[in-house]
Amino acid sequence: MGRIPHRPGGPWTGILLAASVLGSCLQPAPAQTPVTIVLTPPSPVVGGGVSLAPQPPPQGFTSCSWYRSATADETSRILSYYLLTPPVQINGSVHTGRETAGPGCVLNIAGLTLSDTGNYTVKIESNTNRVLHLSLHVYGNPAGLSPGTIAGIVIGSLVGVALVGAGVYLLYARCRNETPKENGAPVLVYENLPPTAWVGSAAQPGNPSDPSPTYQTLQPRQPDVYEELKK
Structure with missing residues (x-):
């Protein structure tokens, strides 16, 4: 018997075509990098x-829009x-004049107030659109002082402590170096006076000289009138 010629469009052609389409559908889609x-x-x-700032910065985007709400609502x-x-940059209806955008879809807010606390949403337009959400909390500070004012108070306090410490040290050094005259105490002046008696028992006439050396006695001398005037 001769071979049966293969006819185009037979059942095998349909099976192969179906397998090819099914294989392309089962290929996994490229994973998207998580953005926060x-x-x-x-x-x-x-x-x-x-x-x-969205991180990592989005690549290949054409535009991005920021909203002060939990949804991408045009009114917010x-x-x-x-x-x-x-x-x-095209400002929206809730723009306060303190918000600016930057490279990588960054939203910058200056002069924060407690009213800036709330939900924020960014919509990034690209070949793979993304919508990200964030809850922002703005913290208060003592007595509502600005960071510059707080820094000034801290620096001023440190300078004050340094000045007080220097004053105490100078006062202590001055007290240590004061002389008795500055304290009002009399200054004693000593002078050498000739010996009037031998040390020990009284010397008797005719006694041999005491072989021990003779020491002069230091006695306080009364200041004369000239020294009193000098004071």
């Missing part, structure tokens, strides 16, 4: 500033940042 929003500084305070849009040459 990082605060700098991590604990912002009233009167200071903060930066909200702060601004939109378009990656053109040069970049363009």
Whole structure:
């Protein structure tokens, strides 16, 4: 018997085509790198500033929009940042004049107040759109002082402590170096007087000289009138 010729479009062709389509569908999609929003500084305070930056910075995006809410609602849009040459910032309805955008879809907020506490959302437009959320908390400071004022108070306190310490040291050194005259005590002046008697028993006429050496006695001398006037 002769071979049965293969006819185009037979059952094997359909099976191979179905297997090819099924294999392409089962290929895993490329995994997306997780992106989070990082605060700098991590604990912002009233009167200071903060930066909200997606990390790692998004690549190949065309624009990004920031919202002061938990959703990308147009009524809560702060601004939109378009990656053109040069970049363009278009402010939204809740922009306060303290918000600016920067490279990498960063949102910078200056002059923080307690009202800046709340939810924030960024929508990044690219070949893979992303929507990220963040809850921001702004901390107060003692008596509502600004960071510059607090730094000034600390520096002033340190300078005051240093001055007090220097004053105490100078006063202590002066007290140690004062002479008796400065304290009002009389100054005793000693002079050599000739010996009037032998040490020990009284010397008798005719007695041999005492072989021990003779010592003069130091006696306080009364200051004369001239020395009193000098005082």
